[in-house]
Amino acid sequence: MASTDTTAVNRKWYSGMATTEDWWAVWLGLIMFFAGLSSLWGWELTGWFAKTKTWSEFGDFLKPAGKAYQGLGQWGSFIVTYIVWTVLTCIGAWAMKLDLKKFFWGWTVLFLITWAVWIIGHEVHLKALKAPPSITQSEIYGDNVYCKTKVQKCTKEINKELKKMGVEDIRNPDPKSAAEAVSKSKNSIRMSWGLQLGGGASYLLALIVGLIIGNFIKPLAEFLKEAAKPEWFIKTAIVYLGIKVGLMSMKAAGFAFDLALAGAAATFVAYMLFWPLVYAAGRKFFRLPRQWSAVLSSGISICGVSAAIATAGAIRAKPIMPIMVSMLIVIFAMVELVVLPGFYTAVAPDQPIVNGAAMGMTVKTDGADAAAGAILDELMRAKAAVKGVIWEEDWILTASIMTKIWIDMFIGVWAFVLAIIWVYKVERQPGQSTVGASEIWFRFPKFVLGYLLAWFTYTAIAVIAPDLVKAAAAGAKTVQSPMRKMFFMLTFVAMGTVTDFSKLKGMGRLALLYGLALVIIIAPIAYFVAWLFHRGLMPPIVGS
Amino acid sequence: MQADLELILVHDGERWIAREGAHEAALVSAGRTLPELDRNLAAELRRRGHFAGACVTVFMGFDFATIPTWLRQYASHYFNRYVTLDLSQPAAEPDDDPGP
Numbered sequence: 001m002a003s004t005d006t007t008a009v010n011r012k013w014y015s016g017m018a019t020t021e022d023w024w025a026v027w028l029g030l031i032m033f034f035a036g037l038s039s040l041w042g043w044e045l046t047g048w049f050a051k052t053k054t055w056s057e058f059g060d061f062l063k064p065a066g067k068a069y070q071g072l073g074q075w076g077s078f079i080v081t082y083i084v085w086t087v088l089t090c091i092g093a094w095a096m097k098l099d100l101k102k103f104f105w106g107w108t109v110l111f112l113i114t115w116a117v118w119i120i121g122h123e124v125h126l127k128a129l130k131a132p133p134s135i136t137q138s139e140i141y142g143d144n145v146y147c148k149t150k151v152q153k154c155t156k157e158i159n160k161e162l163k164k165m166g167v168e169d170i171r172n173p174d175p176k177s178a179a180e181a182v183s184k185s186k187n188s189i190r191m192s193w194g195l196q197l198g199g200g201a202s203y204l205l206a207l208i209v210g211l212i213i214g215n216f217i218k219p220l221a222e223f224l225k226e227a228a229k230p231e232w233f234i235k236t237a238i239v240y241l242g243i244k245v246g247l248m249s250m251k252a253a254g255f256a257f258d259l260a261l262a263g264a265a266a267t268f269v270a271y272m273l274f275w276p277l278v279y280a281a282g283r284k285f286f287r288l289p290r291q292w293s294a295v296l297s298s299g300i301s302i303c304g305v306s307a308a309i310a311t312a313g314a315i316r317a318k319p320i321m322p323i324m325v326s327m328l329i330v331i332f333a334m335v336e337l338v339v340l341p342g343f344y345t346a347v348a349p350d351q352p353i354v355n356g357a358a359m360g361m362t363v364k365t366d367g368a369d370a371a372a373g374a375i376l377d378e379l380m381r382a383k384a385a386v387k388g389v390i391w392e393e394d395w396i397l398t399a400s401i402m403t404k405i406w407i408d409m410f411i412g413v414w415a416f417v418l419a420i421i422w423v424y425k426v427e428r429q430p431g432q433s434t435v436g437a438s439e440i441w442f443r444f445p446k447f448v449l450g451y452l453l454a455w456f457t458y459t460a461i462a463v464i465a466p467d468l469v470k471a472a473a474a475g476a477k478t479v480q481s482p483m484r485k486m487f488f489m490l491t492f493v494a495m496g497t498v499t500d501f502s503k504l505k506g507m508g509r510l511a512l513l514y515g516l517a518l519v520i521i522i523a524p525i526a527y528f529v530a531w532l533f534h535r536g537l538m539p540p541i542v543g544s
Numbered sequence: 545m546q547a548d549l550e551l552i553l554v555h556d557g558e559r560w561i562a563r564e565g566a567h568e569a570a571l572v573s574a575g576r577t578l579p580e581l582d583r584n585l586a587a588e589l590r591r592r593g594h595f596a597g598a599c600v601t602v603f604m605g606f607d608f609a610t611i612p613t614w615l616r617q618y619a620s621h622y623f624n625r626y627v628t629l630d631l632s633q634p635a636a637e638p639d640d641d642p643g644p
Binding site: 008009010011016019020021022225229230231232304305306309310312313314316318319320322323326365419435436438439442443498 | 545550552555557578603605606607608609610611612614615616617618619620621622623624625626
């Protein structure tokens with residue numbers, strides 16, 4: 001039993017603000033959010049961050065994100081990046097009463113593994129997509145021109161070179177001029193082969209490395225355990241995604257609103273179908289006790305582990321129930337994360353937003369969903385680019401996170417409803433306990449506050465002071481892209497590290513029910529509901 | 545909601561245990577189920593003569609620090625409960641030994 005000095009009891013509305021990962025995701029998120037926002041006053045407080053480059057020559061891996069920090073060089077900015085994030089995460093770890101020494105060393109190794117994998121994933125053969133002229137006019141340009149940056153930028157560079165060379169019809173240059181323009185274009189490169197995985201290469205690699213550590217190098221997994229916090233990392237990344245969504249809303253406010261509304265409706269409908277079906281299957285076909293059925297239904301239907309804990313708490317179940325169900329959720333989420341992005345990309349390449357939304361409703365745990373959404377975003381855009389369609393990045397990821405965030409927010413309300421039913425109906429005792437509405441607040445995912453604040457702030461700037469948009473976007477650039485992606489990468493490695501498939505042994509009926517419910521109930525219904533509410537929504541085309 | 549008594553609640557794998565604090569004379573009660581815990585707590589309060597004959601509102605806050613560390617990142621709350629105990633009823637024998 002814990003002594004009183006380690007108790008973590010939520011008594012007041014502000015309990016846990018300094019000691020929980022959920023709140024620390026908000027603090028880490030907001031520190032960089034405000035640092036980015038300082039560009040409104042002409043400051044550049046985030047430009048020290050090391051940014052990965054698609055590389056073809058060994059050693060040319062990174063560069064400082066901001067112009068004012070170019071003097072740091074690639075390794076200088078990498079060291080500053082390590083120091084800043086080590087200090088911030090160690091303060092968080094100390095406040096959360098983690099073992100600081102273990103956290104520091106674990107974090108350092110995790111950070112180095114993550115960046116090594118991230119850099120490898122940026123090797124040009126793995127990452128680079130074909131340049132659009134090489135797809136649409138391969139007879140002129142050849143079909144082996146790849147682009148080391150955003151593909152539309154390569155098109156611009158090639159056209160610029162053609163203009164400089166005095167080619168009159170730059171849409172139909174002669175092959176010789178085209179070849180010369182390609183060779184002069186800074187970011188175009190000719191290669192005999194390329195996997196064209198985009199940013200997905202790094203993500204997939206991170207996941208594979210994490211899983212190898214978690215399942216085959218267990219002493220290292222144990223060493224990293226104190227620092228491997230996928231939920232903390234992903235919640236921080238989601239706060240940064242709020243900035244991205246805010247910036248995207250500046251350009252496509254209507255689409256962002258449609259996406260949010262469709263996500264809310266789909267989540268509500270899906271949830272109303274998921275929970276009763278899984279609960280009934282658990283009770284009727286697997287003869288599970290009421291409490292086990294309820295905890296498992298919430299775990300698989302809503303948002304995984306958080307929902308399992310919330311439901312178990314609401315129905316006053318013994319803690320062993322959510323602990324066992326959570327093990328199942330974490331392991332199955334990893335299976336979904338590995339299988340679904342490739343599956344959706346293969347079977348429905350023309351339904352990007354539907355796929356994203358379905359992902360959010362199918363993959364349990366925020367970390368696995370965001371990871372799956374990010375991989376799906378990269379794979380689908382890469383596949384569309386092969387056909388010459390260039391979708392704006394991160395809308396598919398946003399669709400997957402949007403549905404998940406609605407689900408997260410719904411957890412508290414559902415747990416409250418269940419608590420009322422259980423306390424006053426199922427296990428009614430005369431003169432017994434009551435349920436306080438504060439239970440909703442304690443279960444509300446606090447990182448969502450950071451996400452919404454970031455999103456609405458940038459949207460408000462666009463609406464109230466449109467002349468400040470450019471300055472605001474300049475500061476947000478580093479936080480919403482490379483910094484957010486670093487946290488995605490950390491999440492992938494950490495998530496793989498903490499996933500040990502051998503834990504499934506001995507789970508028997510529970511694991512069988514979970515797997516069957518996932519394949520027969522959750523995945524098909526989620527896809528149908530996602531299609532129902534999101535069909536017709538497509539990510540904006542670049543340059544449109 | 546105001547409580548007359550605040551306790552920390554944990555589960556040791558077999559029993560729910562409500563404890564006032566860590567010191568030796570602390571009020572401790574346990575039970576295999578929550579109703580049993582409540583009955584035993586009422587009996588213990590009567591035995592000690594606390595709140596004699598009154599209706600007592602007890603706050604039991606679950607100590608989330610007893611949840612495994614790897615799980616804490618997903619949530620930071622299990623449940624809290626308010627229980628009303630009527631100590632004016634005749635005392636009953638405790639159902640379960642509170643343990644150490």
